[in-house]
Amino acid sequence: MLDGDEAAVSQHRYDERASQEDFEAYAQWLKGAIMRGSYIGLFAEAQCEIIAGAGLLLLEWGPTRGDSNPIRARVVNVWTRPDWRRRGVATDLVKRLLARAEIIGIQAIGLDSTPMSKALYRSLGFEQYLAEMIRRTR
Structure with missing residues (x-):
């Protein structure tokens, strides 16, 4: 995965009913998880x-x-x-x-x-x- 892909994964994970806070928190965590391997x-x-x-x-x-x-x-x-x-x-x-x-x-x-x-x-x-x-x- 490349830098920026965390947003695409977060969009797949959460539907339109999810809060922006949940979406952003997951994308931020995912970016770190990808970097840590x-x-x-x-x-x-x-x-x-x-x-x-x-x-x-x-x-x-x-x-x-x-x-x-x-x-x-x-x-x-x-x-x-x-x-x-x-x-x-x-x-x-x-x-x-x-x-x-x-x-x-x-x-x-x-x-x-x-x-x-x-x-x-x-x-x-x-x-x-x-x-x-x-x-x-x-």
């Missing part, structure tokens, strides 16, 4: 326009039983322009990110899926896992 992002283009994107967030998780690598990954920001859906574009991007994760020795990769994307992720070897819990202080 903790975010790997890919775009697909057609006719000089972005038609799809996907990212891999590298997380310092710590070694766990059976996995001595302290880094885990999370697939994030998978987006395809509506007129390009169901053509395998997002699948190709995610496969490329998974290959990159394998090269750097990451064994555990998570993601959150929508009902529409579950079949895609199952075809790539992802399995349903227990639901996550979260605590917010505000």
